[in-house]
Amino acid sequence: MKSSRTCLTKVAAMASVASLFGLSGVAHAGNVQLYGLLDTYVGSIKPSGAARSSFQLDNGGETTPFWGMAGEEDLGGGWSSVFALESYFMVDTGGLGRNSADSMFARAAYVGLSSDTYGTVRLGRNSTPMLYITGQFDPFAASTRFSPLTNQTYTPNFGRLIHGDTGWSNSARYLSPTFGGFSVQFMYALGEAATTNGNNNVGGIIRYQNGPIDLAVGGNYVKFGTAVTPTEPAQKVLFAGASYDFKVTKLFLTYIQTRNDGSDLRTHTYHVGASTPLGPGRLNASYVWTKNDQNTASDFHRATAGIGYSYFLSKRTDVYANYLYDKLSNAGTGNTFGVGLRHKF
Template sequence: MKTRNLIMMTGLGMVALQVHAQSSVTLYGLIDEGLLYNTNSSGKQVVSLANSNLVGNRWGLKGNEDLGGGLSAIFVLENGFNVTTGTLGQGGAEFGRQAYVGIAGNFGKITLGRQYDPLAEYLSIYSAAAPWASVYAAHPADLDNLNATKRTNNAIKFRSPDWMGFSLSAMYGVGGMAGNVTGNSVWSVAVNYIGGPLSAGVAMVVARDPNYSYWGTNPSANSAASTSALNMASPIISGYASARTQQIVAGGGTYKIGNAMLGLVVSDTRLQDIGSESGHGLNPRGIHGGEAVFDTAEFSFLYRFTPALQAGIAYQFTTTKSPVDQPNARYNQLTIGTDYLLSKRTDLYAVATYQRASGVDSTGKAAVAALASLGSVSSVGKQAVAVLGIRHRF
């Protein structure tokens, strides 16, 4: 009897080991904190602690279960947080960075939930901000989402496997509005290529009712104090919150030459049918009809001196075209930065970004500098930030 029980326990143990080997759940995360100097925050110089400088702080769980036949069930739950204050990021969403479940196989993968659109997924790596230049180096107001600050709720996304270096991703965000199938919907498609020294991609996003479907997907955007998420974003773009549609077309790539990497990104963002969206504070200038156009070009250069040390420089230029007859705003931006790896998981960084604004912005006033992710704008057409920080991955 004892022998039989021992055999049974051994067999159950082997099954348990096999199930464990076929399924996995991984805890991961990143903490980024630094000391920031802002030359002009509403007319005053500011020195403060700042978090999520290079990339957003996060902790998450990701899992995979082998279903047999080449299929796997997958999921990701990813939380964003402010390490300076210990509060939740993404407007208070518990898993505001990502939250999805899906199926993966030889065909690629299909996922459902709160997700990044394919433009952010594929093209953010070509803009200098995400890899090394900091969130403050994002394109003005991150209006083209190349810094991946916006997520889509109710999203169904497909990503293909790689084929000779090419891959495809497509997404549709179901709006969920009663009696309006297209209301609050978002769709996006992207194609990417990685081969040898060249990596490049193109992508498109179309968001219906962007104030709610694209800019207003965080819990805080639905509160009484923030009835217009896009309107609260930045004077660079806030005056066009009443637009019916936001359309983004972008392309970019990098090319490696020895230890150097050259980068180029271009984007065209259009807020169309301005004045069509109803809501308190959505149309402060009373514009009805037409579209506002934002065209951005970015050039970057990154050089790796040693396996542990790299430095880079990036320049961006954004022009705008308003639906009314007036001078249009222009934004010039320059970033320099360096990063040093203390280990595979910990690095030190130093980054500085300068922006100069001119013309008339979306609010109909003289354009002021407004670097992305600062939470405050300059009182004049110039603004600069410098940050020294540390980042740790786990």
Template sequence: MKDVNTNRIRPLLAAAAFAACAPAWSQTGNNVQFYGALDQGVESIHGTSATNQGSSVRISNGIITPHWGLRGGEDLGGGMKASFNLEGSFSVDDGTIGLGGRLWGRQAHVDLSGRFGTVSIGRQYTMVRFGWTGANPFGTGNQGLKLLDPRISNPRADNGITYVGTWGAFSAGVNYSTGWDNVNGNPATVAAANCPGETANRRQCREWSAGAKYDGGTWGVATAYERLYGGTAATFGGLTSPDKTDSRFVLTGHMKFRGTGTLAAGWIRRDNMGIATPKSDMAWVQAIVPVAGPYFLDGMLAELKYKDSANKAVLVNLRARYFLSKRTNLYITAAHMANSGTLALSATGSTPALKPLAGGAQTSVIAGILHRF
């Protein structure tokens, strides 16, 4: 009989217990919802380096990150509400937990809301996400803007406190983290920077961000700014000192047409002191086009350019979707990444990474099914 790895079993048992308790909580006055999404497809990759191991055809997560979660709340009266959100990611192809093995790696926070707004404490999205969410209808799956900036798919911070206020169509908020990433992971496979913070150094691994947006229904604009402070020599990503920072300024806009169609554009100015050429600009346009009934055609063009460098990447994304229902759709999506200089960005975020040669190109095609519950 094989030994049981209790470190892996315990979080799964905890998750099962949460799910089992959800109906009981609902009966005692708390509104608890179990939700998530599964996405899986067959991927073909062209343009990988001859030194990479692995097949050019594989099973892959597709246009979103598979995830599951629990959320709920309690009406406290007088316009006040307490709520929570626990959310984690996983890989459908092998059943493993994502984001550094964190059970609730996507969100884990408790909130208090009222006429004053909402205050949230825990692991959560930072306010930089305010800036690009409305202008990124392609989402954060294995193709899309995350290929040019990984922060697009992981704009989160541990040990965070956030305030968000809403006044009609306008909303704004601020976030502060005393240690934006507690997990020590392999940077080649895990979204974990090993920057725990919460030390006597008041800058080490701190994060702050602010954002504001206007969404009038048919159109909207948004802006945000975030700064991450570095940690120690053991911190991944080059931010090996509190004196090194990684900052992003975001400006975006979007408009709706034909009911469910979207046209969006955005720009991110980044200054990352953890790399040799810190300053870069990323710009994009996206379109979600309803064709007829359940059929959609989507397109995106994006460019990442480093200042004072030959390094540049151009990404083209095309996607066709057919909705079998509101919760289930079939899709085929293609991404082509063209690198210049010494850049070797992939056309897919699937793991293990199969990167092109420096300055080379790569194409990824995924056909799959997405189901939400």
């Protein structure tokens, strides 16, 4: 009964918020936008080391489903106020969030100020620069089901190398304008625990874009959030990525290093991928190899490879088919595959 009441409370609150901003959209036409994405697939999931495959109809094969509302107000002098509220949901069950632990607006909930000259500051709950830039250098665009890179870096049953959630609460995120091809993002999140005021998260990236060339470096220093434990109380992450668009195909190269305080566990992840226009769709492929450089019994390496095709029925709707191979050095092979449908609105 408790979970039912909690779900009903969330649904009622969501309806109230949607109603409120529906009225605001009438009063200020064009300033508030409703948007989102639905994605569901049928497939079989089996990471390396799993005892058996899990056949399922699930959501988020290519992109985690969400809906959101965003808007801005012109303040004059080149400044605008901005806001966004974005909520994950599960297409297969109709449930809220990615799981039962998510808050209503776990994807984003911020208010901020924006200027074409000085950039944008967003205060609240923000997606991390690390999640953003990892997706930019991934042919599968951060798919938590079929991307070799995202599965190794963020999905728990595929190893989860990067600690902390993909969004940080109590955070300030700065996004700069682009000058001479260069742009930066910086984010700082407060732990807000009275006994651990120093346990805050920080992350940032520097990016250079010029024609077909795209380069980026960045990092995280995480002290609270998912996978942070007393035995591993903090983690440092280094990211470097490069891509080049040859028109006939776009090539991606990525390197990620993690180092966990306490255990001093270090991992090195190497990724190569390509995205190729093919007919009315796009063929994606990538290979990821991770090595643990500790001289202990827990040493391992992991190889994950994926290939998939998205067929565009329209600008907003596509169908896709993907296959993922996964192999730990100390466990059996895993095979994951699925076909799905995605729609943006």
